[in-house]
Amino acid sequence: MKKRPTRATAYLTVALLVLVALRYTPELPDTPAAGVLQQGAAATTPPLAIAKFVAPAISSRTEKLNRGETLIGLFKRVGISDHSAQEIVRAATTSAIEPRYLQAGMPVEFTGDSAGDEPKELVFHLGIDRLLRMRRSADGWVGTEERLPWTTDTVVVAGTINSTLYEAMDDGAAQYFPARAKDELTWTLADIFEYRVDMSRDLQVGDKFRALVERSVGPGGITKVGKVLAASFTLSGTEISAVRFESKNASPQFYDATGRSMRAAFLRAPLEFRRISSTFGTRFHPILGRWKAHKGTDYAAASGTPVRAIGDAIVIKAGWGGGYGNVLELRHRNGYVTRYGHLRGFAKGIRAGVRVNIAQTVAYVGTTGLSTGPHLHFEVLVNGVQRDSRLALRSVAGDPILRAERGAFEARREHLLASLSAAPGVVRLASR
Ligand SMILES: [Zn+2]
Structure with a gap:
């Protein structure tokens, strides 16, 4: 019986020594939390070797x-x-x-x-x-x-056009969004401004854009583009802002700074920006002989790309038109006629006399007639005269916000445009 306390004391001493040794073990950075320290080695091996871990008993x-x-x-x-x-x-x-x-x-x-x-x-x-x-x-x-939870924040993305909107977005949004999400954001912006800006033709070097956009970050860091709350383009020094506003009686819409809907009677381009391959150049000259005199806008796009009616209209021609190849002509209100040439073909049911709606697919890009490659030839005629579509379609503004909602809109606009003008990066939005 006498020996027991002695043995216990010996055990206690060893335990204390181990504790002391452990106490003075330098803490090593970046050690996996799940590891188990191999205690026996602590007292005799140099500090770096202490970081030996045995695999946890879990596989x-x-x-x-x-x-x-x-x-x-x-x-x-x-x-x-x-x-x-x-x-x-x-x-x-x-x-x-x-x-x-x-x-x-x-x-x-x-x-x-x-x-x-x-x-x-x-x-x-x-x-x-x-x-x-x-x-x-x-x-x-x-x-x-x-x-698994998603977190949402709001970021300001800004960029300057050097060549295309895609490249400007790459520079402006790379640190906030992955590649696919950046394209999504580019297309969303093009959609918001599609009644005001032809993103494939109107942008010039030095033009700028900004977007105030919600970002959702999910498990594993997957990042999604959420709602765009406000955006602006500065084109040759002129700024157009768009603010998302939830009207009481309608689905959320974008309004410009003066309170007019970003939707209007005409789309600015007959091809959806997201359908135009960014690898196609914006300058395209399928010009031969007398065809040189034609007035219109050429959009290079893959054969089969859907062509949209730029406004509500009645089809006045859907057939062969000489140098135009397969050509479609639409009559809109106020004496406007739009012409779409070199088409591969027409959408189902499109023939003279048929009524079509804005943004409806009416035909497909081709290279029929006097054309050297797939492209859409687009003309706007006002009272029978070919006009520059950029000028002819520019003046059209959308409906104003309802008088009863004017106050609420203005408060929201001030708030969003102030956030939009913040430095690029994550911004904190005050509640509405
Ligand atoms: Zn042309």
């Missing part, structure tokens, strides 16, 4: 569901017994999974006590922001569906 692996593979098949592949596999599938199906509709490529994480054992936890990555976590409990497998 984890991620496998993807192959095309045509069942969950049972996947489980078999990772070494889960048939019995457990069936149990897991049963529990997963009652939780959130419809096995027939699982996507090939879905990652499944398996976590177990050690490499050889069957897993204790499975995580099905059902979508970028949705997962099903399954745990083995005493009562069998239990699943919980989890939603």
Whole structure:
């Protein structure tokens, strides 16, 4: 009995020594939190070697569901017994999974006590922001569906045109949005201004744009373009601003700074900006002989690109027109006629006498008639005379905001335009 306290004291001394050794172990940066410090080595090895970690007693692996593979098949592949596999599938199906509709490529994480054992936890990555976590409990497998949070903020993006809007956006938005989201934002801006600015032709070197745009950042850093709240273009020194406003009786719309709708009677271009390949040059000269005299605007675009009616109209011609090839002519209000040439063909049902709506697809880009490559020849005729479409279509402004909502609009406009003028980057929006 006498020896016991002595042995206990010895143990205590060793324990204290280890504690002291650990206490003076320098803290090492960037050490994985999950690691377990190998204590025995602490006292005798130099500091850097202390950072030896033994693998935690947990093994984890991620496998993807192959095309045509069942969950049972996947489980078999990772070494889960048939019995457990069936149990897991049963529990997963009652939780959130419809096995027939699982996507090939879905990652499944398996976590177990050690490499050889069957897993204790499975995580099905059902979508970028949705997962099903399954745990083995005493009562069998239990699943919980989890939603991963998105965060939303608001950023000001600004750029200057050196060549195209795409390139300006690349420079202005690269640090806030990934490539695909940047294109989306470019197209959204083109859509907002499509009654005022022809993004494929009106922009000049030195012109500027700004956008106040919501950004959603999801799990894994995936970034989406949210609502554009306000935007502006400064073209040859003239600024056009657009403000998003939710009218009481209508869906949200964009209004210019004077309170006129950004929507108007005419689109500024017969091709959607997002449909015009950025690899096509904006200058295109399919000019031959007397054709040199033609007045109009040429849009280079791939054959088959949809052509839109730039305003509500009645078709006055849809057929062959000599040098124009297949040509479409539309009569609008106020004596305006628009002409679309070199078409590959017409949209279904388009023939003389038919009524068409603004932005309706009426034809497809081609290279018929006197043309050296796929492009759309577009003309605006006012009272029978060919006019520069930039001038002819410029004067048209949209409907004013309702008188009853004028006050609310002006408050919103001040607030948004102030935010829009902030330095590029994340901005804090005051509540409305
Ligand atoms: Zn032309």
